[in-house]
Amino acid sequence: MSRSMKTIRLTVLATIAVLGLTPSMQAADPLPSWNDTAPKKAILTFVEKVTKPGSPDFVPVAERIAVFDNDGTLWSEQPMYFQILFALDRVKALAPQHPEWKEKEPFASLLKGDVKSALAGGEPTIMQIVMTTHAGMTTGEFDTIVRDWVATAKHPKTKRLYTEMVYQPMLELLAYLRANGFKTYIVSGGGVEFMRPWTERVYGIPPEQVIGSSIKTKFEMRDGKPALVRLPEINFVDDKDGKPVGINQQIGRRPIAAFGNSDGDHQMFQWTTAGGGARLAVIVHHTDAERETAYDRTSSIGRLDKALDEAQVKGWTVVDMKNDWKVIYSLQTK
Amino acid sequence: MSRSMKTIRLTVLATIAVLGLTPSMQAADPLPSWNDTAPKKAILTFVEKVTKPGSPDFVPVAERIAVFDNDGTLWSEQPMYFQILFALDRVKALAPQHPEWKEKEPFASLLKGDVKSALAGGEPTIMQIVMTTHAGMTTGEFDTIVRDWVATAKHPKTKRLYTEMVYQPMLELLAYLRANGFKTYIVSGGGVEFMRPWTERVYGIPPEQVIGSSIKTKFEMRDGKPALVRLPEINFVDDKDGKPVGINQQIGRRPIAAFGNSDGDHQMFQWTTAGGGARLAVIVHHTDAERETAYDRTSSIGRLDKALDEAQVKGWTVVDMKNDWKVIYSLQTK
Numbered sequence: 059m060s061r062s063m064k065t066i067r068l069t070v071l072a073t074i075a076v077l078g079l080t081p082s083m084q085a086a087d088p089l090p091s092w093n094d095t096a097p098k099k100a101i102l103t104f105v106e107k108v109t110k111p112g113s114p115d116f117v118p119v120a121e122r123i124a125v126f127d128n129d130g131t132l133w134s135e136q137p138m139y140f141q142i143l144f145a146l147d148r149v150k151a152l153a154p155q156h157p158e159w160k161e162k163e164p165f166a167s168l169l170k171g172d173v174k175s176a177l178a179g180g181e182p183t184i185m186q187i188v189m190t191t192h193a194g195m196t197t198g199e200f201d202t203i204v205r206d207w208v209a210t211a212k213h214p215k216t217k218r219l220y221t222e223m224v225y226q227p228m229l230e231l232l233a234y235l236r237a238n239g240f241k242t243y244i245v246s247g248g249g250v251e252f253m254r255p256w257t258e259r260v261y262g263i264p265p266e267q268v269i270g271s272s273i274k275t276k277f278e279m280r281d282g283k284p285a286l287v288r289l290p291e292i293n294f295v296d297d298k299d300g301k302p303v304g305i306n307q308q309i310g311r312r313p314i315a316a317f318g319n320s321d322g323d324h325q326m327f328q329w330t331t332a333g334g335g336a337r338l339a340v341i342v343h344h345t346d347a348e349r350e351t352a353y354d355r356t357s358s359i360g361r362l363d364k365a366l367d368e369a370q371v372k373g374w375t376v377v378d379m380k381n382d383w384k385v386i387y388s389l390q391t392k
Numbered sequence: 393m394s395r396s397m398k399t400i401r402l403t404v405l406a407t408i409a410v411l412g413l414t415p416s417m418q419a420a421d422p423l424p425s426w427n428d429t430a431p432k433k434a435i436l437t438f439v440e441k442v443t444k445p446g447s448p449d450f451v452p453v454a455e456r457i458a459v460f461d462n463d464g465t466l467w468s469e470q471p472m473y474f475q476i477l478f479a480l481d482r483v484k485a486l487a488p489q490h491p492e493w494k495e496k497e498p499f500a501s502l503l504k505g506d507v508k509s510a511l512a513g514g515e516p517t518i519m520q521i522v523m524t525t526h527a528g529m530t531t532g533e534f535d536t537i538v539r540d541w542v543a544t545a546k547h548p549k550t551k552r553l554y555t556e557m558v559y560q561p562m563l564e565l566l567a568y569l570r571a572n573g574f575k576t577y578i579v580s581g582g583g584v585e586f587m588r589p590w591t592e593r594v595y596g597i598p599p600e601q602v603i604g605s606s607i608k609t610k611f612e613m614r615d616g617k618p619a620l621v622r623l624p625e626i627n628f629v630d631d632k633d634g635k636p637v638g639i640n641q642q643i644g645r646r647p648i649a650a651f652g653n654s655d656g657d658h659q660m661f662q663w664t665t666a667g668g669g670a671r672l673a674v675i676v677h678h679t680d681a682e683r684e685t686a687y688d689r690t691s692s693i694g695r696l697d698k699a700l701d702e703a704q705v706k707g708w709t710v711v712d713m714k715n716d717w718k719v720i721y722s723l724q725t726k
Contacts, residue, residue, distance in 0.1 A: 284663050
């Protein structure tokens, strides 16, 4: 073989190996947990269009950016965002160091197990609980706290680990997109440092591809060693209008595909689909009361109303979880 | 060949091709513009240690994060930061739309070519000029403005394009690290949206691996299309204490190697080297008055004082540009 032939052969083999496109895998269904309904077809068609060399919709690998909401899109979010359940567990864990909480709301009600009364104050009360439980330690200490919780805490209804309540069809979708050269990002209203300790293991998404809400941190020397200390002050809210802002701040490119489930993702869908060329917007619609929870226009968690209306007008893809997904959670396949 | 042998062979070939480690390249000097002095040896030794399987200092590819300051580390920064020169050029370009500037400082002095008087007000004056020239447009419009400037504007002293004033030895270093599985990031006090339009072409660093200072942006609908509008308000200052904060916010992992040239990089060096395992901190010391500019402890631009002292104590690598680099700018090699 000539040197240039060798180079070409090497490159082809490398590309095949890197993309995971061995002939046997290509023949297999990349989305086995999806029924052969419209959403699956829309996804497969889009990926084929943007990856086929010579196609008018071809997109170079560097620009294949796909963004995913987390709560309600990659894992469940009922009866409330899992990060709030984490904060409530933290209040219980910290209570021995705070005897004054027995007399002080919202902690007193929480410690008696009366979550409803505790959270009756709404947003300001939730912020108070979040700041009390998420700030005051170094980033390294918080990382350890999250890892420990994720490894042991159980969901109040399913009694499963929270990381077992991720959607199997979405795991397949993440892997399928990556196998086709996409860089997959999380763009979530959840805390960025609440997600990063486990997203690589659970979703295959590394820390640098996680965008989320954050509190301010401060660099300081502690015992002669540099530390980043978490402050009880909001830095950025990565929700609604904030999602395109966070995407621009952290990625600096417009995504070509966006996946979400609520009005919190509405502006991310608008921003993504307003770019030139082929674009994909997919809404996960929670329609399955039996296998998960059914909710949309009137839910206080994960409300899906305006984005659902615009999906009809703009032709965005809506996944009907009940009819389009063979299984919901990853453990159901085992 | 058995199927498993084939798989192994494929993987090996793929790895070789992806890392660019063909035998002929491995034999060549990866840093030809560096003299064979201590800094080059320190860099080669470090990379060998962290990439050699079985080495006690081995670091998995996913954790091979290297961060680079930009001004004074990857390109020049004298007689003042190039982004300030950009802002001054923008004042001239915008002057016809602002007849009132003829009577209003600092614009009046600037338009007369008296930069010294114009900037006499120091930091607040510079901020006023930056906000006037960097805000009020969409992110897409600003991207175009920067691209046009970078393609045409010339440095006042060298009369070269600014992107020709990048350091050839550092370009080789970036390529060498990437060939060894490193992800290379810029972590600069400069504006993130001032850098992203050209860093991929010039440094091979994609937008999502550029961290910098930023102003706030606002999502809004303009003529029925979503836009991000740049506001005249600081969002984040990615300098000094801000560098570890920015790294944590955007990467979420601690780098194992950091490259800088001034006290603005001091905390980034501290944060990087405080992690476990092998660490590399490299200071580019501007010692070459003939081929570039010589400055350090007393310079108002790129002051290098405290970090230089700590380098002695901690054993950080200091590059003496005059003695350690065969050439300075990339064009000198042609």
